Amino acid sequence: MSQITSSGVTLISQGTGYGLLIGLGILFCGVILIAVKIQKAYLDEDSGKSEMFMVANRTVGTGLTASAVFSSWMWINETVFSAVNCYRFGLAAPMIALMAVLGVLAKLRVPYAHTSLEIIRMRYGKIAHVVFLVLNLFCNIFGCASMILTGSQLIHGIAGIHFVAATVLIPLGVVLYTAVGGLKATFLTDYLHTAIALILIIYFTMAILTHEAIGGLYGLYDKVTAISDENYIPGNYKGSLLTMKSHDAIIWGLILKFGNLALVVMDTAFWQKSFATEVKATVPGYNLAAIAIFGVPWGLGTVIGLAARVLHDTPLFPTYPGEFTQQEVLTGFVMPYTIQAIIGEKGVVAFFVLLFMALTSTVSSSMIAVSSILSFDVYKTYINPTASDKRIIRVSHLSVVFHGVFITAFSIILNYGGANMTWIGYFRPILTSSGIIPLIFTLTWAGQTRLAATWAPILGFISGLTIWLATAKSMYGTINLATTMKEAPCLFDWRQFLRIELVETPDSDDTISSTATDQNIPEKQPVTSSSSSTTDTIHQSDSNSNNTEVNNLDDLRHPFDGDTLNQLRRWYRIAWLMWAVLVLLTFVVWPMPLYRDYIFNKPFFAGWTIVAIVWQFLAFVSVVVYPIYDGRYEIWTAAKGVTKTIRLKGLIAAGFVRT
Numbered sequence: 001m002s003q004i005t006s007s008g009v010t011l012i013s014q015g016t017g018y019g020l021l022i023g024l025g026i027l028f029c030g031v032i033l034i035a036v037k038i039q040k041a042y043l044d045e046d047s048g049k050s051e052m053f054m055v056a057n058r059t060v061g062t063g064l065t066a067s068a069v070f071s072s073w074m075w076i077n078e079t080v081f082s083a084v085n086c087y088r089f090g091l092a093a094p095m096i097a098l099m100a101v102l103g104v105l106a107k108l109r110v111p112y113a114h115t116s117l118e119i120i121r122m123r124y125g126k127i128a129h130v131v132f133l134v135l136n137l138f139c140n141i142f143g144c145a146s147m148i149l150t151g152s153q154l155i156h157g158i159a160g161i162h163f164v165a166a167t168v169l170i171p172l173g174v175v176l177y178t179a180v181g182g183l184k185a186t187f188l189t190d191y192l193h194t195a196i197a198l199i200l201i202i203y204f205t206m207a208i209l210t211h212e213a214i215g216g217l218y219g220l221y222d223k224v225t226a227i228s229d230e231n232y233i234p235g236n237y238k239g240s241l242l243t244m245k246s247h248d249a250i251i252w253g254l255i256l257k258f259g260n261l262a263l264v265v266m267d268t269a270f271w272q273k274s275f276a277t278e279v280k281a282t283v284p285g286y287n288l289a290a291i292a293i294f295g296v297p298w299g300l301g302t303v304i305g306l307a308a309r310v311l312h313d314t315p316l317f318p319t320y321p322g323e324f325t326q327q328e329v330l331t332g333f334v335m336p337y338t339i340q341a342i343i344g345e346k347g348v349v350a351f352f353v354l355l356f357m358a359l360t361s362t363v364s365s366s367m368i369a370v371s372s373i374l375s376f377d378v379y380k381t382y383i384n385p386t387a388s389d390k391r392i393i394r395v396s397h398l399s400v401v402f403h404g405v406f407i408t409a410f411s412i413i414l415n416y417g418g419a420n421m422t423w424i425g426y427f428r429p430i431l432t433s434s435g436i437i438p439l440i441f442t443l444t445w446a447g448q449t450r451l452a453a454t455w456a457p458i459l460g461f462i463s464g465l466t467i468w469l470a471t472a473k474s475m476y477g478t479i480n481l482a483t484t485m486k487e488a489p490c491l492f493d494w495r496q497f498l499r500i501e502l503v504e505t506p507d508s509d510d511t512i513s514s515t516a517t518d519q520n521i522p523e524k525q526p527v528t529s530s531s532s533s534t535t536d537t538i539h540q541s542d543s544n545s546n547n548t549e550v551n552n553l554d555d556l557r558h559p560f561d562g563d564t565l566n567q568l569r570r571w572y573r574i575a576w577l578m579w580a581v582l583v584l585l586t587f588v589v590w591p592m593p594l595y596r597d598y599i600f601n602k603p604f605f606a607g608w609t610i611v612a613i614v615w616q617f618l619a620f621v622s623v624v625v626y627p628i629y630d631g632r633y634e635i636w637t638a639a640k641g642v643t644k645t646i647r648l649k650g651l652i653a654a655g656f657v658r659t
Helices: 012-041 050-058 062-073 080-089 098-110 114-124 127-158 161-169 170-208 216-226 246-266 268-276 282-292 295-311 326-330 335-343 345-383 389-416 421-444 450-476 494-499 508-516 532-537 549-553 562-589 604-631 632-654
Strands: none
Touching: 012 127, 012 161, 012 170, 012 345, 012 632, 062 170, 062 268, 062 345, 062 508, 062 604, 080 246, 080 295, 080 326, 080 335, 098 632, 114 127, 114 268, 114 345, 114 421, 114 450, 127 246, 127 326, 127 335, 127 345, 127 389, 127 421, 127 549, 161 326, 170 216, 170 295, 170 345, 170 389, 216 604, 246 421, 268 345, 268 532, 282 562, 295 335, 295 508, 295 604, 326 335, 335 345, 335 389, 335 450, 345 389, 421 450, 604 632
8 A cells, every 4th residue: 555644744653543542442342331231231221132232122212313313424524524625625515314204204114124125125025135235235335444444544644553453443342342232332332422523523623713823713714815826726716715616516515415315325224223213203313413414514624624725835734844745635634634733732632532433433333234234134034034033133243243354354455455535435326326216215106116126226336337437538548546536427015014023032022012111112013904094104005916915915004003103194294394494405595506606705704604613512412412311311210220239239248238
């Protein structure tokens, strides 16, 4: 692999880097393992059962859902690379609620699903199931590998740690707590990641903006204006950094939007989070996160990206007097170098922690998603259909370990091949986006045929890959990593889904039933004749279904009661409304009027940035403070249980109570 940094620049010592990487892994692993034990002892949440391991007993509330979804969306794209793209393209670059619609619709039509692939298999059969299985695995593998790849490259550049060592250490602790704690463990780590990361993001934004080298909002504007001639951006209006009219930023933004849509819809992890939520939590949780996430790339990217432009040719910058190379920019060093220039080594240590938060959140979600696919959609479907709950859990644990080893090796291969986050950002949407529409239509449109669902992703991928490579060849004369990183190339009966059931074995029936009762979620109902409320929920059967299938379908009854179904229908309408509003706001009302021959003046720039910073604080309240309030009863119950146990053990040790 070629050297990433231009002059062997390192920002902290190797010892500090190894200490942070290993220490944070051990710390998080310990915290989560303790939390899992507390959940099992005092909240009746046993991750040794597949329903708990894969979908958290479907009882996660609004606050924790919002925090977990926010964490899942707060990839390195939203943090480190928002600064990179503002540095490259200017203000236009630092600019997701559809999953709320799909999540609540999935609860209505597929109440006991564990992965999105179960839905595909039930509707279209084995061939389509295998096609989407491959696409889902590709989505998770490349998404996870891109995070580990970028993280290892950044850690290598920051601390001089060999990228192979960093690649091995990043997922190491995650494997252990994910294998033990399952999906609920990822919700808990997501909350911790979100809380710590948002605190650091706000700290970085404020510390850099108020530093004397930047001079506040007006100082930043004046300094960016003063260096405009030396920082001319081709494709921007008048080459300015302070305009929303940017050709390359628009192209990158569209690619990122489709890439993020593919990440959400094609990633089993996002579906599992929606399956895991309470009926009333899916829509508000996802939409709260969708609104809050704008504060991260908007505020952080604007301040750090523009500050890097101001500082990169000054003695404060770590590469000075050498050049801040394009390779360093594309690999993600805009943010750590700017933090080093303004805050110093303590800031770089804090950035290292932020990087760890973003990396491990992604890796843990990917591991539980892949383990669910391998255990449910491969092992239980094609290898051992009669597998018990314990056997599925055992396979899930082994799958987590296998995925950890595989993704480490795959990330190392990508690293040696010279790939970086920017290249993967172009390739991943081409690889997985062809499945977006067929998967959405699987739940929303009864008219999609088996043939369309099976062949659309295959043909879409082939045509997309062909056009991508052919465009690179025709425009730049050759096909390689550099040229493919350029901006320019880049009728069913819903009642069938009720056949998907909870995993139940004789040793787990009582646990599932008692948990459902305690947590106010519907138990699996016996098969009886369909009620009128069920008939309202589902459409007519496929015309190709035979009479026997129709009769069997008529015998199926939705497991949710009438009140729950009405509640879901109401949330479904709200979800579509919220999605439409957010799309209009983030695509039409907000950015489009600014895509014109206009360079921000000083008051407008100040107002723009102030709103972005306020948004960061509102995000903190929404996904860090609110989850504590929302889960106050569970927290109080667990705290009382732990206190009682500690007091009892103290009395036993003192001899006042006999065991």
